[in-house]
Amino acid sequence: SYELTQPPSVSVSPGQTARITCSGDALPKQYAYWYQQKPGQAPVLVIYKDSERPSGIPERFSGSSSGTTVTLTISGVQAEDEADYYCQSADSSGTYPNVVFGGGTKLTVL
Amino acid sequence: EVQLVQSGAEVKKPGESLKISCKGSGYSFTSYWIGWVRQMPGKGLEWMGIIYPGDSDTRYSPSFQGQVTISADKSISTAYLQWSSLKASDTAMYYCARVYGDYYYMDVWGKGTTVTVSS
Numbered sequence: 001s002y003e004l005t006q007p008p009s010v011s012v013s014p015g016q017t018a019r020i021t022c023s024g025d026a027l028p029k030q031y032a033y034w035y036q037q038k039p040g041q042a043p044v045l046v047i048y049k050d051s052e053r054p055s056g057i058p059e060r061f062s063g064s065s066s067g068t069t070v071t072l073t074i075s076g077v078q079a080e081d082e083a084d085y086y087c088q089s090a091d092s093s094g095t096y097p098n099v100v101f102g103g104g105t106k107l108t109v110l
Numbered sequence: 111e112v113q114l115v116q117s118g119a120e121v122k123k124p125g126e127s128l129k130i131s132c133k134g135s136g137y138s139f140t141s142y143w144i145g146w147v148r149q150m151p152g153k154g155l156e157w158m159g160i161i162y163p164g165d166s167d168t169r170y171s172p173s174f175q176g177q178v179t180i181s182a183d184k185s186i187s188t189a190y191l192q193w194s195s196l197k198a199s200d201t202a203m204y205y206c207a208r209v210y211g212d213y214y215y216m217d218v219w220g221k222g223t224t225v226t227v228s229s
Contacts, residue, residue, distance in 0.1 A: 031215075033213075033215040035155070041221075043155065043207075086154065088216075090213065090214035090215065092213075096171075097214045099157040100157070103154050
């Protein structure tokens with residue numbers, strides 16, 4: 001199985017841009033997905049297929065991919081964006097889908 | 111509205127059995143996989159496995175194979191996660207989620223079921 005690596009924490013001031021990275025050897029071949037989890041709540045999908053945004057997710061959330069690294073960008077960060085963010089990918093080429101989550105990044109809004 | 115409603119919190123003793131549930135509504139329950147995800151206290155998300163309610167095809171993460179059983183009853187649009195003999199290390203929040211198509215990402219999540227195993 002493979003791993004996805006995220007920084008444990010990222011801090012930004014309100015109105016600034018937050019960038020959260022996720023690295024993994026399989027990412028050039030597999031899509032990445034991003035989830036936001038606020039304290040005491042279930043995760044919410046914020047980006048799918050590297051850069052697509054589900055309906056209802058604010059435009060300030062965007063995703064990009066370059067080689068073995070994918071990036072979640074939050075432009076004009078707001079206090080309500082403070083949360084844990086997890087990347088996820090999946091390799092379905094084998095007998096069973098190998099679904100992997102990154103370790104999570106805590107976004108602190110200063 | 112697409113919803114997954116999970117059963118309530120459970121407190122059990124080591125060695126006891128348990129079955130928690132996840133009821134889907136607002137979509138065709140038999141047309142999407144349902145996945146289960148564990149989150150231990152203060153830790154990250156761990157994928158446990160998935161089931162396709164249409165034909166009960168079930169796949170497990172190697173880490174959870176043999177440790178839990180995933181099942182579904184399509185007649186009542188409900189998926190289950192069960193343990194035959196709980197351990198203290200099973201103490202965690204368990205989420206069910208709708209898994210989208212061939213890409214295996216989770217677009218709708220239940221609110222989670224807290225399982226506490228303590229003597």
